[in-house]
Amino acid sequence: MSDKYPRGKITADDEGEADLAITVRDRTVIIAFSKPMNWIGMDKQTALAIGRTLIERANEIKDHSEGEEALNIVQALARGIRGDK
Numbered sequence: 001m002s003d004k005y006p007r008g009k010i011t012a013d014d015e016g017e018a019d020l021a022i023t024v025r026d027r028t029v030i031i032a033f034s035k036p037m038n039w040i041g042m043d044k045q046t047a048l049a050i051g052r053t054l055i056e057r058a059n060e061i062k063d064h065s066e067g068e069e070a071l072n073i074v075q076a077l078a079r080g081i082r083g084d085k
Contacts, residue, residue, distance in 0.1 A: 010041050022053045029057045 004017050019034040031054075033040075042050070 007041075007043065013038075014041075020050075022050070022057050024057050024060050027061050029054060029061070 005014065006017055009016075015035070015037065018037060018040070020040075021032045023030050023032065
């Protein structure tokens with residue numbers, strides 16, 4: 001966190017740059033900021049990078065249907081081992 005203004009002070013309430021992290025927890029993409037803020041601004045390259053990272057993190061989340069399919073396979077294998085029909 002800093003009070004640097006890499007592109008100049010955009011508005012009167014601009015508080016300078018802030019760090020952010022994009023993570024996944026409990027099947028949720030989370031954007032965590034280093035300080036409270038009402039808005040963020042960025043140049044084109046930063047916006048594109050954040051967009052790519054959001055897509056990457058979203059793709060890390062397994063769809064519920066994928067989990068159900070794996071469970072069905074395990075259950076079918078268990079039935080086969082036990083000799084169930």
